[in-house]
Amino acid sequence: MKLLSYTTRLQLFAFLLLFGIFSTLFYLVLSWNVLQNVDEVLYNRKMNLLAYLEKHPELSIAQDNPLDDFTFYPIDINAFQNGKESYADTLIYEPIDAELDEYRKLVTFVKLNNNYYKLEIVKPHLEATEIIGTIAITLGGLFFGLAFCFYLSNRMLSRRIWQPFYAMLDKLKNYNLDNANVPAFPNSKIEEFQLLNNVLTELTRKNKEVFENQKQFIGDASHELQTPLSIIQSKLEALVGQTQLTEAQATIIEGIIGSTQRIKKLNKTLLLLSKIENRQFLKTDEVRIKEIINKSLEYFEEHKEALNIQVEVDIEGSPVVQGNNSLVEVLIQNLLKNAFVHNLKNGQVTVIADKQGLTVTNTSNERIDQEKLFQRFYKSSNNPESWGLGLAIAYKIAQVSDWELEYSHSNVHHTFTVHF
C-alpha cells in the first residue's frame, strides 16, 4: 500500500469516527434543546390556562374537548396532595395518517374553584426519527462532501509535497555502486526532505568511497604482488636449470612452480576483474565475433579430442559488435572454456552467433546453483584448478558492455546466451 493512500485511508477513518461521535452528540443536544423548548411552551400554556380559568370561572371544563389540547380530571384532595408535576413523552394515535405521533405531555395537579383536578396538556414535538434523519442527511452530506474534497486535495497536495521523496526513491532504486557517478538528489524546500537528501548524499558518497577503496585495494594488492611473483618465478626457472639437481629436489621445485603459477593466475584474474570494474576498457572497438570464436576454438582442440566432443558452430554472416576487443576475447574464451571443461565424454558443444547474440551450449551432468552461478569463487565442481572466476568475469564483461548474460538449462544441456 502506498504511503499516500494509507494516510488518506487512516484520515478518512478518523474523519468518519469523529463525524459519528459528533452526530450523536449533536442529536442529543438537539433533542434536549427541543424538549426544553416544548416543556417551556407546556409550562407557559399551563400558566396562561390557569390564569384564564381563574378569571372566567363560568367556563365549563369539558372532559375531552377535541378543540383544545388539555384535559381536566377531577380528583380528591389526597391525590392532589400526593401528585407531582411531571413532563413525559407519549405517543398519541393520529387517525389521519394512521400512526402514533410523538407528543410531550405535562401532567400537573391544580386547585380550581376549590375543586381538585389533574391537568394534562399535550403538545406535539419534533420526532426523533426526523431529527436523526435531518442530521444524517445534512451531516452525512457534509461528511461526504468534505471527505471527497479532502481526498482530492490531499492527493494533489501530497503528490506535490512527496514529489521530491519519490524522485529520491527513484534515484536510489537505479543507484548502482558500479556506476561511475554518485546520484544527485533533487533539492527540496521542505526541511525533512532536505535533511533526508543530505543524509542520502552523504551515505551514498561514503558507500562509494568504501567501495572504491576496496576496489583500489584489490587492484593495488594484486599489482604489488606482480614483482615478487616475477622474482620467485625467475629464481625457480634458474633453479631448474641447475644440473646438479636431484630428482627429489626437482619434485619439490615442481610443487613450488605449480603453486606459484596458481597464485600468478589468480592474481592476473583479480587484476583483470578490478580493471573491468574500474571501467578501464574502452568500448569503441568493432569486434568481429566470428574471428574470435574461430581463433578461440583452436585452443580447445585437445579438449575436443580428449573427451571426443562434437563441436557445432553456426555463425550467421560475420557479426560485428561494438565493444572492447580484448574483453570480448576473454568473454568468449571463458564461455568456451566453461563449455569444454565441464563436459561429458562424447559430449557436445554448440556455438551459435549472429548480430543479436551469442549462444554457447554444452552437455554436462553437473548441477549448477543458478543463484550463485555468476558469483566469484563459486565452483560447481571440486576441480582444484578452477577458481570459479571465469563466469564471474564473463558476467562482468557483459555488464560493462551493456549486454546481458543469461543461463538456462534443460536436462544435460547448459546454455549461456549473450544478448548484444
Added chain:
Amino acid sequence: MKLLIIEDEPEMLKSLEDFAKDEGFFCDTASNFQEGMERINLYDYDCIILDINLPDGSGFDLLEILHKEDKTDGVIILSARNSLDDKLKGLGLGADDYLTKPFYFSELNARIKAIIRRKQFKTNKLVRYANLVIEPDQYIVGIDNLEHPLSLTKKEYAILTHLISNHKRVITKVSLAEYIWGDYVDEVQSFDFLFSQIRNLKRKLKEAGANVEITNIYGVGYQIKTII
C-alpha cells in the same frame, strides 16, 4: 649481442642479469632512470629491457629520448601493469615488445631473439639448430634445407621453436604450456596435452631424421639438445 637491463628491483635485476649471462649476452645494467639515460647516451645496444616504473622517472621518457635520437636499439618493456593503454603507449613510442610481469624468462628470451633476428632480417633470415632449418615467417621447418618441410601442427611448431630459441635452458612445463595455450587451458589438463604434443613432435622429428632430442628434465621441464 649487447643488452641493457633497466630495472629498479634489485632481485629482479640480478635474475635478469644472470639470465642474460647464461644466454651468452653481454649485458649492462641500470637501476634507475638517471643511470639508464647515461648508458643509452653512451652506448648502442641490440636490445634494451626496460622497466616502466622507475623510482626517478618513467620508462616512457627513456623511450622518447631513444626515439628523438633515432637510436635503433630494440626495446622490450617490462611492466607490472597489464594495461592496454600502457601497451599501446609503449609500442607507439617505438618499443618492439611489451611483457607483463610476472613473465617467464623463456618467453623473454624468445622475444629478445625475435627482435635481434628482425634487426638482422636481411642478412640471416633462417634459424638453424643442429640440422634443423626454420623459416620463421612461413612457419616451416625442414631438415638441412626447406625442400621437404616437416608436417607439424601449429602447436608443435610453436613448441619446437620455443625450445630451440631457449635451447640453453630448461623450459618448465608450466611456462611452455602457458606459451602454447595461454589462459585457455587449466594447468593439470595442459600438462597432459603438452605431453601428447611433445610425444608427437618427438616422433615426427625422429622420423625426419633430425639430430635433436627433446629431453624431459625430472618431470619439471623440457630442454632441446643436439645429438651427433
